Amino acid sequence: xxxxxxxxxxxxxxxxxxxxxxxxxxxxxxxxxxxxxxxxxxxxxxxxxxxxxxxxxxxxxxxxxxxxxxxxxxxxxxxxxxxxxxxxxxxxxxxxxxxxxxxxxxxxxxxxxxxxxxxxxxxxxxxxxxxxxxxxxxxxxxxxxxxxxxxxxxxxxxxxxxxxxxxxxxxxxxxxxxxxxxxxxxxxxxxxxxxxxxxxxxxxxxxxxxxxxxxxxxxxxxxxxxxxxxxxxxxxxxxxxxxxxxxxxxxxxxxxxxxxxxxxxxxxxxxxxxxxxxxxxxxxxxxxxxxxxxxxxxxxxxxxxxxxxxxxxxxxxxxxxxxxxxxxxxxxxxxxxxxxxxxxxxxxxxxxxxxxxxxxxxxxxxxxxxxxxxxxxxxxxxxxxxxxxxxxxxxxxxxxxxxxxxxxxxxxxxxxxxxxxxxxxxxxxxxxxxxxxxxxxxxxxxxxxxxxxxxxxxxxxxxxxxxxxxxxxxxxxxxxxxxxxxxxxxxxxxxxxxxxxxxxxxx
RNA sequence: GGCGUCAUGGUGUAACUGGUUAACACGCCGCCCUCUCAAGGCGGAGAGUACGGGUUCGAUCCCCGUUGACGCUACCA
Numbered sequence: 001x002x003x004x005x006x007x008x009x010x011x012x013x014x015x016x017x018x019x020x021x022x023x024x025x026x027x028x029x030x031x032x033x034x035x036x037x038x039x040x041x042x043x044x045x046x047x048x049x050x051x052x053x054x055x056x057x058x059x060x061x062x063x064x065x066x067x068x069x070x071x072x073x074x075x076x077x078x079x080x081x082x083x084x085x086x087x088x089x090x091x092x093x094x095x096x097x098x099x100x101x102x103x104x105x106x107x108x109x110x111x112x113x114x115x116x117x118x119x120x121x122x123x124x125x126x127x128x129x130x131x132x133x134x135x136x137x138x139x140x141x142x143x144x145x146x147x148x149x150x151x152x153x154x155x156x157x158x159x160x161x162x163x164x165x166x167x168x169x170x171x172x173x174x175x176x177x178x179x180x181x182x183x184x185x186x187x188x189x190x191x192x193x194x195x196x197x198x199x200x201x202x203x204x205x206x207x208x209x210x211x212x213x214x215x216x217x218x219x220x221x222x223x224x225x226x227x228x229x230x231x232x233x234x235x236x237x238x239x240x241x242x243x244x245x246x247x248x249x250x251x252x253x254x255x256x257x258x259x260x261x262x263x264x265x266x267x268x269x270x271x272x273x274x275x276x277x278x279x280x281x282x283x284x285x286x287x288x289x290x291x292x293x294x295x296x297x298x299x300x301x302x303x304x305x306x307x308x309x310x311x312x313x314x315x316x317x318x319x320x321x322x323x324x325x326x327x328x329x330x331x332x333x334x335x336x337x338x339x340x341x342x343x344x345x346x347x348x349x350x351x352x353x354x355x356x357x358x359x360x361x362x363x364x365x366x367x368x369x370x371x372x373x374x375x376x377x378x379x380x381x382x383x384x385x386x387x388x389x390x391x392x393x394x395x396x397x398x399x400x401x402x403x404x405x406x407x408x409x410x411x412x413x414x415x416x417x418x419x420x421x422x423x424x425x426x427x428x429x430x431x432x433x434x435x436x437x438x439x440x441x442x443x444x445x446x447x448x449x450x451x452x453x454x455x456x457x458x459x460x461x462x463x464x465x466x467x468x469x470x471x472x473x474x475x476x477x478x479x480x481x482x483x484x485x486x487x488x489x490x491x492x493x494x495x496x497x498x499x500x501x502x503x504x505x506x507x
Numbered sequence: 508g509g510c511g512u513c514a515u516g517g518u519g520u521a522a523c524u525g526g527u528u529a530a531c532a533c534g535c536c537g538c539c540c541u542c543u544c545a546a547g548g549c550g551g552a553g554a555g556u557a558c559g560g561g562u563u564c565g566a567u568c569c570c571c572g573u574u575g576a577c578g579c580u581a582c583c584a
C-alpha cells in the first residue's frame with residue numbers, strides 16, 4: 001500500500017495554527033521560536049493562533065510550568081486566540097482534560113483494525129531492544145502481539161493485564177509534502193508500530209496531536225524539524241481515521257555553538273533566564289526573527305541612486321509588527337541557525353540604548369531592581385551590615401552578570417582543582433533536578449556531599465564561591481532562591497565551562 | 508548501524524532563482540572622538556559559496572555522486 005497525499009484544498013478555509021508546548025520544565029526558547037513563526041503565519045492570513053498544552057507525560061509533568069509558558073509567551077508579545085486560559089470553540093486545550101476523547105478515538109482504530117493491543121511489559125520490551133542491539137539489528141518493536149487471537153486478548157483483559165495500544169503499520173511507504181522541502185518519502189520498514197496509548201490510559205504525542213489537530217481544525221502544522229521522522233506515523237493516523245491532512249512545515253532546529261540541537265548544557269534555553277537576566281522582550285523576539293531567515297532584505301525597492309540600506313538598523317532590527325508585514329515563510333532558510341548569545345546581547349544593547357531615560361529606568365525597576373527582588377534580598381543582609389552603604393558589598397553577586405572566583409577561593413584546602421570541578425559538576429546535576437526551595441535543596445546537597453565524602457562546609461563553600469565569587473556571603477541557600485533557579489544554574493554551567501577552557505589552554 | 512534532513516567568512520543573513528570585485532550585521536583588529544569605559548564615526552583582516560563531477564557561452568543558484576553536520580530510531584515530547 002502506498003499513501004501519498006496532496007496539499008489539501010484549504011484556500012477558503014480559515015487558517016488555524018497552533019503551538020503545543022509540553023509543561024515539563026522551564027519554557028524553552030525553541031517554543032518561542034516555533035511560536036513566533038506560527039504567530040506570524042496566522043496574523044498574516046487573518047488566521048487563528050491556538051495554544052495547546054501537551055501534558056500527557058505524567059512522569060515529567062511540572063506543576064508550575066504551564067503558568068510560566070503563558071507568562072513567557074505573553075512577555076514576548078506572542079498572544080494566542082484560543083488556549084487553556086482563554087477557552088475557545090474547540091476546547092479543552094489541555095490534553096490531560098481530553099483523555100475521554102482519545103479513548104473513544106482509540107476504540108475507532110481498534111474497531112477498524114488499524115491499531116491493536118499489546119501486552120508486553122516495559123521490561124520485556126527493554127530485553128527485546130537489548131537483543132536487537134546485540135545482534136546489530138535496528139531496535140524496533142517486533143510486532144509480537146499483532147496477531148494475538150481474540151481468545152488470547154480476552155484472557156489477558158480478564159486477567160487485568162496492563163496493555164498499550166499500538167498502531168498497525170501496513171507494508172508499503174508513505175510520501176508527504178513538507179511545504180519547505182517538497183515531497184519526503186519513508187518506507188514503512190522504517191516506521192515502528194508506534195504506541196498510541198500508554199498503559200496509564202494517556203495518549204502519546206502522536207495520537208493526541210493528530211486527534212487534536214483534526215478536532216481543532218488546524219490547517220497548518222508548523223513545528224520543529226525533529227518531527228520529520230515521525231510525520232509518516234501521523235499521516236498514517238489521519239488516513240486511519242479517514243481525515244484530511246494538514247499542511248506540514250518543519251522549521252530548522254536552533255543550535256548550540258557546536259551545531260548540535262540547542263540544549264541547556266551548552267546554552268541558556270529558559271525564557272525565564274532571559275527575562276531575569278535582563279533581556280528585553282523586543283530584543284529577544286527580534287533575535288528569534290533573525291533565526292532561519294524569513295525577513296526579506298529591505299534594499300529591494302531602493303533605486304541605484306540612493307545608497308543601499310546598509311545600516312544594521314535597517315536590516316537586522318525590526319519589531320514584531322514589522323515581522324507581521326514583512327516576514328515571508330517562503331524565505332526561510334533550512335540550515336540550522338546557531339543561537340548566538342553574542343549577537344543577542346548586541347541586539348539587546350541596541351534596544352536598551354534606544355530607550356528613553358525614563359523607559360530605561362523603568363526597565364531596571366521592573367526587573368533587576370524591582371521591589372519584589374529587593375524585598376527578598378533585604379532580610380538576607382540586615383544583620384550583616386553596619387551601614388546601609390554596605391548593601392552593595394554583600395549583594396554584588398545578585399546584580400552582576402560575570403562572577404568568576406579565583407582558584408584559591410573555590411578550591412577547598414586538601415582538594416585538587418580536578419576534585420573541585422568534578423564535585424561542582426555533581427552539584428549542578430543535583431541542582432537541576434531539585435525543587436527550588438530550602439526544604440528540597442538542603443537535603444539534596446547534603447546527600448550528595450555524604451555520597452562523595454565532601455563535608456558540608458566544603459560542599460557549601462564551593463557552591464558559594466561559584467555563585468558569589470567569594471567565601472563570604474549571605475546564607476547560600478537563601479541567596480540561591482532569591483537569585484532564581486535559571487540564573488543559578490547558568491552561573492554554575494558558565495563556571496564549569498570557563499574552568500574547562502582554562503584547563504585546556506594550560507595543557 | 509538504519510532512515511531522514513541540511514550545507515554561503517567564526518556566527519546570523521543577502522545575492523532580481525544562471526551573468527556581482529560574493530553584500531550587510533555580530534564578533535575580531537586598527538584609527539578617530541574622549542578624563543576612563545562604553546556608545547558613536549572611519550578603516551581593515553576574514554568565504555570564492557563543503558568537495559568532486561556534470562548541464563550551460565556562463566553557475567552560490569539546476570542535476571548526480573561523495574563528505575560532513577544534525578535529527579529520529581521510548582509506554583518523552
